[in-house]
Amino acid sequence: MSELSVNHLLGIKYLQKEDVELIFKTADHFKEVINRPIKKVPSLQDITIANLFFENSTRTRLSFELAEKRLSADVVNFSAASSSVKKGETLIDTVNNILSMKVDMVVMRHPNPGAGIFLSRHVNSSIINAGDGAHEHPTQALLDSYSIRERLGEVAGKKVVIVGDILHSRVALSNIFALKLQGAEVKVCGPKTLLPKHIESLGVTVETDLTKALQWCDVANMLRVQNERMDISYFPSTREYAQQFQLNKKKLEQLDREIVIMHPGPINRGVELTSDVADAENAIILDQVQNGVAVRMAVIYLLASGISR
Amino acid sequence: MGQKILLNAVEIDVILHRLACQLIEKHTDFKNTVLIGIQPRGVFFADRIIKVLKEEYHVKDLDYGRLDITFYRDDFRRGEKPLAANKTKIDFIVEDKKVVFIDDVLYTGRSIRAALTAVQSFGRPAEIELLSFIDRRFSRHLPIQPDYNGRQVDAINEEKVIVNWKENDGEDVVYLVSK
Numbered sequence: 078m079s080e081l082s083v084n085h086l087l088g089i090k091y092l093q094k095e096d097v098e099l100i101f102k103t104a105d106h107f108k109e110v111i112n113r114p115i116k117k118v119p120s121l122q123d124i125t126i127a128n129l130f131f132e133n134s135t136r137t138r139l140s141f142e143l144a145e146k147r148l149s150a151d152v153v154n155f156s157a158a159s160s161s162v163k164k165g166e167t168l169i170d171t172v173n174n175i176l177s178m179k180v181d182m183v184v185m186r187h188p189n190p191g192a193g194i195f196l197s198r199h200v201n202s203s204i205i206n207a208g209d210g211a212h213e214h215p216t217q218a219l220l221d222s223y224s225i226r227e228r229l230g231e232v233a234g235k236k237v238v239i240v241g242d243i244l245h246s247r248v249a250l251s252n253i254f255a256l257k258l259q260g261a262e263v264k265v266c267g268p269k270t271l272l273p274k275h276i277e278s279l280g281v282t283v284e285t286d287l288t289k290a291l292q293w294c295d296v297a298n299m300l301r302v303q304n305e306r307m308d309i310s311y312f313p314s315t316r317e318y319a320q321q322f323q324l325n326k327k328k329l330e331q332l333d334r335e336i337v338i339m340h341p342g343p344i345n346r347g348v349e350l351t352s353d354v355a356d357a358e359n360a361i362i363l364d365q366v367q368n369g370v371a372v373r374m375a376v377i378y379l380l381a382s383g384i385s386r
Numbered sequence: 387m388g389q390k391i392l393l394n395a396v397e398i399d400v401i402l403h404r405l406a407c408q409l410i411e412k413h414t415d416f417k418n419t420v421l422i423g424i425q426p427r428g429v430f431f432a433d434r435i436i437k438v439l440k441e442e443y444h445v446k447d448l449d450y451g452r453l454d455i456t457f458y459r460d461d462f463r464r465g466e467k468p469l470a471a472n473k474t475k476i477d478f479i480v481e482d483k484k485v486v487f488i489d490d491v492l493y494t495g496r497s498i499r500a501a502l503t504a505v506q507s508f509g510r511p512a513e514i515e516l517l518s519f520i521d522r523r524f525s526r527h528l529p530i531q532p533d534y535n536g537r538q539v540d541a542i543n544e545e546k547v548i549v550n551w552k553e554n555d556g557e558d559v560v561y562l563v564s565k
Contacts, residue, residue: 079467079468079470080467080468081468103468103470103471105473106454106456106457106471106472106473106474109473109474110457110474110507113507113508114479114507114508114509115506115507115508116507117507118457118458118504118507119457119458119503120457120458120462121462123463148457378457378468379468381462381463382462382463382467382468382469383468384463385463386463386464
């Protein structure tokens with residue numbers, strides 16, 4: 078397969094296994110590019126990309142912007158805080174206004190689930206979903222799988238536990254789709270209040286005891302406790318959450334083998350992860366960040382190939 | 387579709403030795419020289435030249451890399467499918483080095499134009515030369531000429547020159563294929 082089966086990256090749900098393989102193969106080349114003395118290629122020099130962030134983001138936006146600039150695309154940034162959205166403009170109007178300035182591709186983060194899908198039906202541009210509410214965050218899931226593949230050789234057959242706030246997490250949902258697509262086994266672990274009902278229907282198993290989940294897994298992906306999305310109390314206190322679901326040295330030492338530790342960032346040190354674990358050799362958190370740029374370059378490059386001249 | 391043999395294995399071997407000698411004549415001990423095979427097909431030719439230099443002429447300490455030019459090509463978004471890349475492996479800095487590009491067929495010159503840009507990501511070379519195995523001399527789109535050349539071929543655009551190498555294709559032979 079030499080091209081993607083989709084014109085947009087709206088979610089992992091819409092991808093085929095071959096798409097993921099093509100993205101990873103392309104990302105391998107870009108990873109080599111971003112480790113050169115000069116980390117830039119001219120492929121997208123006639124493409125303009127708008128980064129539309131209707132929700133706060135630092136690292137995803139930075140990672141996308143770096144990926145775009147290393148492909149030599151022109152980049153315009155837009156954040157909801159300083160825009161006409163506050164004056165009552167609709168999403169389609171906002172995006173069409175930007176597209177009429179001859180923008181070829183849109184990278185969008187939006188608080189509403191399905192915003193990217195909605196937009197892709199109404200505007201004539203390639204859309205990359207950089208996170209839509211608690212729905213999907215496809216590039217994060219791709220870079221997570223890519224990092225597992227890099228560390229362990231392949232994703233198929235690996236046992237991955239996703240720990241923490243599964244209920245509010247778009248990273249968890251996209252990761253479940255991506256890992257299952259590639260043939261990994263997935264378990265989710267967290268307080269019952271933060272595990273969605275019927276999550277088993279996605280083909281994952283559920284565990285509420287972190288120690289048991291860790292004994293089972295090859296990889297532990299520790300999610301951030303998203304206090305900003307919690308409108309009610311899902312657990313009594315952060316201290317109690319940490320007592321049960323924090324990954325610390327003591328829990329790791331109880332295991333009979335080494336596991337790979339991941340975190341999508343930003344880390345709440347001392348809550349989901351202790352500092353010694355976050356900085357350990359088998360924590361690949363900073364590899365994830367570097368791979369994020371390479372994977373996003375691959376996605377943008379492959380989607381841009383389909384934009385007509 | 388017809389095809390005829392332009393060069394057979396014996397002729398290819400003679401040319402490889404001649405090109406190796408020409409490189410030695412110019413670069414002597416290759417102390418400040420790096421050889422770079424252009425992906426994808428140029429690397430097979432480069433591997434053979436390196437083999438001859440090392441085994442037949444006992445050249446030691448050769449710096450040799452492989453350069454992929456996909457992301458530097460000028461036809462991105464002009465075909466139906468995305469351009470698929472190959473591996474680049476250059477473990478050295480080319481700053482102030484004499485670089486020799488090695489490619490199997492020099493046709494329009496566009497690949498070499500892309501390679502000239504791509505190699506700058508690894509530093510500013512002192513000079514760049516081009517070694518091509520087949521030079522389709524009347525088909526150039528750009529003012530690019532080889533410094534070392536295996537065989538000049540006068541092929542029309544509808545014809546294709548195919549270079550096969552023993553290691554990859556099972557035989558050493560150059561075909562001229564007409565559609």
